[in-house]
Amino acid sequence: MKYDSITEVIGDTPLVRVAPEVHGLRNIDLYAKMEMLNPFGSVKDRPAWNMARAGLAAAVERGDSIVELSSGNTAKALAVIAAMNGLPFKSVTNRMKVPEIKDLLLLLGAQIEELPGQTECLDPTDTEDPLTRMYRMLSEEGSGYLHTDQYFNPLNMDAHHGGTGPEIIKDLDGRGPDHFIACVGTAGSSSGVAAALRENNPGVDIVGLVANKSDFIPGIRNIDEVNEVGLFDPNTYDTIESVTAQEAIDGMLTLNRRCGMLGGPTGGAAYFGAVRYLKTIDESLTERKTAVFIVCDRVESYMSYVRQRRPELLNQPARANSVASLTETEVAAAKTVDVAQARQWIAESRPLIVDLRGSFAYAALHIEDSVNIVDELFDELVHGGLPFGASKPVLLVCPVGEKSARYAALLTRMGHKDVRSLRGGVVAWRDASAPLVRD
Numbered sequence: 001m002k003y004d005s006i007t008e009v010i011g012d013t014p015l016v017r018v019a020p021e022v023h024g025l026r027n028i029d030l031y032a033k034m035e036m037l038n039p040f041g042s043v044k045d046r047p048a049w050n051m052a053r054a055g056l057a058a059a060v061e062r063g064d065s066i067v068e069l070s071s072g073n074t075a076k077a078l079a080v081i082a083a084m085n086g087l088p089f090k091s092v093t094n095r096m097k098v099p100e101i102k103d104l105l106l107l108l109g110a111q112i113e114e115l116p117g118q119t120e121c122l123d124p125t126d127t128e129d130p131l132t133r134m135y136r137m138l139s140e141e142g143s144g145y146l147h148t149d150q151y152f153n154p155l156n157m158d159a160h161h162g163g164t165g166p167e168i169i170k171d172l173d174g175r176g177p178d179h180f181i182a183c184v185g186t187a188g189s190s191s192g193v194a195a196a197l198r199e200n201n202p203g204v205d206i207v208g209l210v211a212n213k214s215d216f217i218p219g220i221r222n223i224d225e226v227n228e229v230g231l232f233d234p235n236t237y238d239t240i241e242s243v244t245a246q247e248a249i250d251g252m253l254t255l256n257r258r259c260g261m262l263g264g265p266t267g268g269a270a271y272f273g274a275v276r277y278l279k280t281i282d283e284s285l286t287e288r289k290t291a292v293f294i295v296c297d298r299v300e301s302y303m304s305y306v307r308q309r310r311p312e313l314l315n316q317p318a319r320a321n322s323v324a325s326l327t328e329t330e331v332a333a334a335k336t337v338d339v340a341q342a343r344q345w346i347a348e349s350r351p352l353i354v355d356l357r358g359s360f361a362y363a364a365l366h367i368e369d370s371v372n373i374v375d376e377l378f379d380e381l382v383h384g385g386l387p388f389g390a391s392k393p394v395l396l397v398c399p400v401g402e403k404s405a406r407y408a409a410l411l412t413r414m415g416h417k418d419v420r421s422l423r424g425g426v427v428a429w430r431d432a433s434a435p436l437v438r439d
């Protein structure tokens with residue numbers, strides 16, 4: 001196999017059968033579409049190249065920068081493509097959550113611009129997401145940017161409609177699978193493959209997987225966010241199910257250790273979600289069926305992710321005082337206060353107010369006299385024990401009141417006497433027109 005350019009190596013990834021003794025399904029042949037074997041390492045190589053290639057010559061002529069709202073695999077692929085063509089690449093993102101990918105982007109010469117999300121509530125009079133404003137600016141004619149626009153660009157989906165989907169059908173000797181299971185990020189891969197499979201077999205069953213509420217699986221949306229994605233159409237999927245971060249890691253371990261497939265957490269989520277979903281169908285089958293899931297990228301980029309959630313896998317002691325260990329009952333029992341109650345409590349008892357949002361959002365506006373300890377840092381602090389006296393009243397504040405409730409539950413378990421979470425977070429505070437200050 002000889003090629004003139006690495007971009008020609010994108011696509012034509014193998015379809016590999018998972019051994020029945022691993023998945024335990026008796027009547028279903030389960031195959032992994034190995035998108036992790038694309039040259040830049042993921043399923044996003046295809047759309048990145050498909051979205052960028054048409055505008056590349058003009059961008060080189062004008063000296064434009066390639067820009068994308070991505071902190072993960074799309075950014076990685078575009079950073080390589082930009083660098084190969086001598087163009088700058090800028091990744092615009094809410095928060096860079098995977099340190100290995102951030103480092104790799106920097107290594108590739110990318111610029112990273114981190115912006116707060118809407119729920120972090122930058123400006124109380126502004127209901128528009130800073131990313132949305134940025135997005136509009138990027139798309140203006142003559143902006144100096146080649147904006148690949150993965151959340152709305154049909155070329156994202158087309159890369160899979162014309163590539164990934166037909167490859168699966170070809171490898172299954174012309175008859176597409178009965179079930180297709182994929183994680184949903186921009187929804188490009190699942191929708192594109194689904195369209196190709198439906199043209200081949202209108203009866204194909206399409207399962208979309210998202211992260212469980214308040215769980216983070218890098219690269220995909222959670223159940224609350226999925227409707228916000230431009231390319232997402234609920235009619236694409238026969239079923240949408242959620243997978244927890246722990247289940248994704250379990251699935252990943254099976255792929256890594258038992259199948260020799262070095263896929264990352266979304267590959268693991270897809271495997272776990274596929275087997276869980278197919279088990280119930282398998283039991284009543286009387287004929288053989290075929291199912292395919294996608295292994296999106298490789299495990300190596302997720303060591304910090306694994307270390308945080310399953311330190312024992314990396315020979316490290318279990319993390320003490322972790323929110324991941326809370327039960328839903330503990331979270332539900334956390335003390336919360338609405339805005340009016342919080343204001344009264346602040347006036348009477350002067351609790352320490354801890355704002356868990358990102359520093360950008362805090363710097364823009366916050367509750368007077370609050371201190372900013374961004375959630376990742378707070379997480380580190382509580383591993384070492386209570387970061388303040390057990391009797392000092394504490395009000396925890398986050399964007400919408402979900403994270404703060406979890407930390408309130410954790411601190412309560414750790415012996416704190418009076419910690420409360422602001423219900424609805426800074427967004428509720430803003431909506432109640434309670435005062436916010438800027439230093």
Ligand SMILES: Cc1ncc(COP(=O)(O)O)c(C=O)c1O
Nearest residue numbers: 184185186187188189219266296
């Ligand atoms: C690791 C990983 N898995 C899965 C996906 C989902 O792909 P899509 O954007 O096509 O829905 C992404 C998307 O960025 C990803 O980075």
